[in-house]
Amino acid sequence: MTQDSTTDDRLARGQAKLAEITGRSGAEVMTALGEIAPDFARYIFEFGYGDIYSRPGLDLRTRMLSTVAGLVALGHAARELEVHIGSALNVGATKEEVVEVIMQMALYAGFPAALDALFIARKVFAERGLTSAPQP
Known part of the structure; x- marks a missing residue:
């Protein structure tokens, strides 16, 4: 070859x-x-x-959740984070898992990075019709 x-x-x-x-x-x-x-x-x-x-070694769901965590930790990759949150959902991650991964990163990447990521996730969820009705 x-x-x-x-x-x-x-x-x-x-x-x-x-x-x-x-x-x-x-x-x-x-x-x-x-x-x-x-x-x-x-x-x-x-x-x-x-x-x-x-x-081999990790399934795509795990790989994508890890990628989301890494991008949150970078704190300056909004476009890539948006793509990879969508990709995580595509390969079987749930909305709740994505949110939990982002919240976990607040401990290591800081609250501002996690907060920015949550707003990006909210946008992706809304585009996919995964938003819940607002709570009163």
Whole structure:
């Protein structure tokens, strides 16, 4: 097997995993980054999704909840957090689990990071019709 076919396998595996997790086509990401950094898009697919998200050992639900926790802890990745909260829901995490993970991060990332993340989660939940009626 040549390096090119190995890279192509990683790319294809990564694109398939991204579609499984997010429901989005890899072509969207490639197009979005195509003008500025097409190689970066390949790195996301090959390493992020083709290698890391495709590893055995953790199910996708656990991986996505871990990703949400990490993004909350960063405190400066709102766009990615929104995508990955949606992805966590796509692979079986519940609204309550997402909220609990975010609340847990208040201990390690601080209350402002958790609060920002809860507002992002609220937006994702509303877009998916997962909001509850306001309490009186």
